[in-house]
Amino acid sequence: MEEEIRRLRLPLSAEDALSLRAGDMVLLDGEITITAGLPTHHRIVEVAEGQREAPRDLHRGSLFHLGSYSRETDGGGFEVLYMNPTTSTRFNPLMPGLIRHFGLRAVGGKGGLDAACVEALREVGGVYLSFVGGGAPLLSDAIRAVVAVNWNDLVSHYRLVTLEVEGLGPLTVGIDAHGNSLYGSLSETAAARMPEIMAELARARAAAGGTA
Amino acid sequence: MPITYDMMKRATAQLYEWSLRKVPDDTLDALRRARESETNQVARKTLGILLRSAEMAETQDRLVCSDSGVPNYVISIGTGVRLEGDIKRAVADGFDELVATTNPPLLKHVTNPLTNERSYRGKEMPLVTWDLADGADHVEIVCQPKALGSGRWAAMEIFTFPTLEQIERYVMECVLKAGSQHCPPVSIGVGIGGTFDYCAKLAARATLRPYGTVNPEPILAAMEERLLRAVNATGFGPMGTGGDTTALGVHVEYAAGHGFTPVAVAFNCWINRRTRARLYEDGRLERVE
Numbered sequence: 380m381e382e383e384i385r386r387l388r389l390p391l392s393a394e395d396a397l398s399l400r401a402g403d404m405v406l407l408d409g410e411i412t413i414t415a416g417l418p419t420h421h422r423i424v425e426v427a428e429g430q431r432e433a434p435r436d437l438h439r440g441s442l443f444h445l446g447s448y449s450r451e452t453d454g455g456g457f458e459v460l461y462m463n464p465t466t467s468t469r470f471n472p473l474m475p476g477l478i479r480h481f482g483l484r485a486v487g488g489k490g491g492l493d494a495a496c497v498e499a500l501r502e503v504g505g506v507y508l509s510f511v512g513g514g515a516p517l518l519s520d521a522i523r524a525v526v527a528v529n530w531n532d533l534v535s536h537y538r539l540v541t542l543e544v545e546g547l548g549p550l551t552v553g554i555d556a557h558g559n560s561l562y563g564s565l566s567e568t569a570a571a572r573m574p575e576i577m578a579e580l581a582r583a584r585a586a587a588g589g590t591a
Numbered sequence: 592m593p594i595t596y597d598m599m600k601r602a603t604a605q606l607y608e609w610s611l612r613k614v615p616d617d618t619l620d621a622l623r624r625a626r627e628s629e630t631n632q633v634a635r636k637t638l639g640i641l642l643r644s645a646e647m648a649e650t651q652d653r654l655v656c657s658d659s660g661v662p663n664y665v666i667s668i669g670t671g672v673r674l675e676g677d678i679k680r681a682v683a684d685g686f687d688e689l690v691a692t693t694n695p696p697l698l699k700h701v702t703n704p705l706t707n708e709r710s711y712r713g714k715e716m717p718l719v720t721w722d723l724a725d726g727a728d729h730v731e732i733v734c735q736p737k738a739l740g741s742g743r744w745a746a747m748e749i750f751t752f753p754t755l756e757q758i759e760r761y762v763m764e765c766v767l768k769a770g771s772q773h774c775p776p777v778s779i780g781v782g783i784g785g786t787f788d789y790c791a792k793l794a795a796r797a798t799l800r801p802y803g804t805v806n807p808e809p810i811l812a813a814m815e816e817r818l819l820r821a822v823n824a825t826g827f828g829p830m831g832t833g834g835d836t837t838a839l840g841v842h843v844e845y846a847a848g849h850g851f852t853p854v855a856v857a858f859n860c861w862i863n864r865r866t867r868a869r870l871y872e873d874g875r876l877e878r879v880e
Contacts, residue, residue: 402633402833446657448698460695463657466740466772489740490772490831509832511640512740512774513656513862516647534709536657536698549640551633551832561832562771569767569825576821580759583820587813 384549389441391484396504399552401559405508406548407485410526412437415446415465415488416537420473422530423539427480434529435541437481444470444488445510445518446536449528457528459542461519464489464510475499491553491562500554507554509561521547592872594730596676596684602870603685603717606734607662608693609866611654614645615880617801618778618863621839625776625829634834638776641829641861655862659697660736662686662717665799669727672872679719686717700738720792729869731879733799741777741860744769747791749853755810758783758854759818762841765856766822771831774860776839778802779822782855785846790853797842798859799867801880804842811843818843829861839863 387395389409399405412435414420423442425431447462467474467488474492477483478499486492486500487508500507510518526541554560614622619642626638648655664682668674690697690711699709701716724731746765750757762781769777780800782793806812818841828834839861859865867879 404633404636446698448657448695450696461654461657465658466743468772489774490770509830511637511644511830512860513641514644515655515657516651516653517640517644519653520647534699549636551637551830553832565825565827565831565833566767566770569770569827572824572826573763573767576763576824577756577760579824580763580817580821581756583813583817584755584759587810587817 386546389485390439391441393504396484396506396556399506399555401552401555401561403552404549405552406546407550408545408547410541410543411441411443411547412539412541413443413445413447413462414537414539415444416533417469418533419530419537419539420470420477423477424473427477434539435527437483439482439484441485442477442481442483443486443508443510447540448535449525449538449540450535457525459522459525459540461515462522463515463518464512466490467492471496478503478505487550491560494563497554497558497560497563500556501558504556506552506556508550509553510550518547521545593673593675594678594870594872596678596681598870598874599678599681599730600685600688602732602868602876603664603682603734604689605876606732606866606868607686607689607736609878610734610736610864611659612648612652613866614648614655614862615801615865617803617880618839618861619645621802622776622861625836625839629835631828631834633832634828634836637829637832637834638836645862654695656738657698658738658740659700660738660742660864661701663735663737664717664719665722665733665735665796666719667722667724667727667731669724669729671726671728672730682717682719687712729871731867731869733865733867735799735865738860741773741858744773745794745855745857747787747853747855749787749851751852752850753852753854755814759814759821761854762818762856763821766825766837769858771827773858775827775831776829776836776861778859778863779838779841780857780859781841781843782853783843783845784848784852786848787853789846790855793844793846794855794857797844798857799865800842802840806843808845811845815841815843
């Protein structure tokens with residue numbers, strides 16, 4: 380399966396980001412920053428607003444909604460034992476500002492982002508990548524090194540973690556840099572199909588001898 | 592010999608551990624069948640990735656998902672069983688023991704809703720539903736760790752003498768609202784009737800039914816079949832990136848009630864986490880699924 384899947388280097392170049400289309404599948408190599416926490420996102424907003432110092436430079440980088448378990452090792456380092464996506468829509472209100480401020484080339488998690496985020500990604504030339512939920516063994520296997528773990532006063536999965544990954548994925552491009560969103564189009568299609576779906580349910584009910 | 596505190600504590604810890612590392616067999620079968628019939632190429636690949644993740648978790652003894660959820664047990668005590676000691680406390684202590692000993696460690700998902708503080712412990716944790724089984728010679732324990740990804744989308748509405756059409760429309764509205772977000776292909780549990788709390792329980796119980804089981808009530812057997820087709824006609828697909836497989840099963844349970852009829856809808860993500868086992872007086876823990 381992998382041989383058909385495009386492999387991209389991070390940080391994603393402007394050309395690579397623009398070359399992707401919603402529905403493409405990719406594998407990633409390079410540096411990613413991850414967090415699954417709302418408190419963490421609030422801090423990143425503070426960084427963007429100049430109220431807090433940035434522990435990492437996020438400009439034109441990859442910020443993913445992935446929760447992780449990290450712990451200190453004896454040598455004073457960190458290890459990340461596993462990671463996995465969380466629902467991105469929880470961060471809808473905050474993401475347009477972050478995408479624009481940092482010019483994020485790649486964001487992602489699972490479940491997608493809303494129309495305001497799609498527009499922000501189009502403006503900066505960034506993509507949203509869908510990670511499989513319940514993919515902890517597969518996604519964690521891509522971790523090659525822990526580059527940094529910041530904001531350690533937060534519980535482990537709220538920390539801002541930067542990792543070196545190799546062959547992360549396969550990931551599906553859920554939103555591309557041209558304003559196409561699988562989430563938006565699938566929701567619209569499903570809503571448009573509702574009258575037809577309800578009519579079919581009515582036919583099936585009648586066939587089953589239903590009373591209503 | 593009666594079932595003791597120690598036996599119960601060991602059992603609850605063990606069930607939680609199993610639930611986090613093994614996707615139930617009926618669910619793996621349903622995912623494989625879905626991969627065969629799926630017409631969308633990305634969706635077929637996504638189903639393959641999900642199956643690979645499940646296989647890696649099982650063969651390498653790893654967690655399938657990083658969200659180990661909140662501890663949730665359904666415990667049915669056979670009336671033919673003798674119990675000894677603090678059985679209720681044993682369940683909580685079993686979960687505490689798991690948290691302390693499991694490797695890799697679990698993330699802190701137990702949340703105080705008043706402060707949003709996260710830890711492993713909290714008021715009324717673990718969440719336990721107690722039941723009785725007349726005549727049974729064992730205690731049946733089902734462990735269903737409930738995570739945010741799918742748990743977030745459960746919903747309930749109270750209708751007055753609803754038609755089947757109204758009930759089915761409500762289920763479909765919940766499906767549209769959850770859209771791509773609940774880690775499909777999901778198991779959908781629908782509860783109809785009873786009271787507010789009882790209806791929610793029915794929906795949650797419905798998600799515990801294995802795929803392929805047929806409702807003994809003909810009206811509901813037909814409803815389950817047509818709702819499954821309807822949900823899959825939406826096209827959200829595996830992980831919500833398109834395809835024919837949004838749900839692997841729709842299970843409906845009902846209870847008589849007054850004319851104010853609650854309808855509850857619950858979702859289980861593709862992992863469909865649940866482990867069911869029976870604990871006997873001789874200490875035997877028999878895993879059912």
